Amino acid sequence: MRLPRSRGFYVTLAIAALGAILLANAHLVYVASMSQPRCVEHNRADGTAKAPGVFGAAKSSC
Secondary structure, X not given: OOOOOOHHHHHHHXXXXXXXXXXXXXXXXXXXXXXXXXXXXXXXXXXXXXXXXXXXXXXXXX
């Protein structure tokens, strides 16, 4: 199979590839913004650690 050598073909191909990349990135941003991680137990910075020598988040958001 031989590809056409016209400039318009390659410009169209480049635009299609760029569009696919932009759509994939938009999907990743959408999924990241809509998902919420579960809250997990962590050690507190105020000294109420559950395991000695293990550090956790400074302030819980849960």
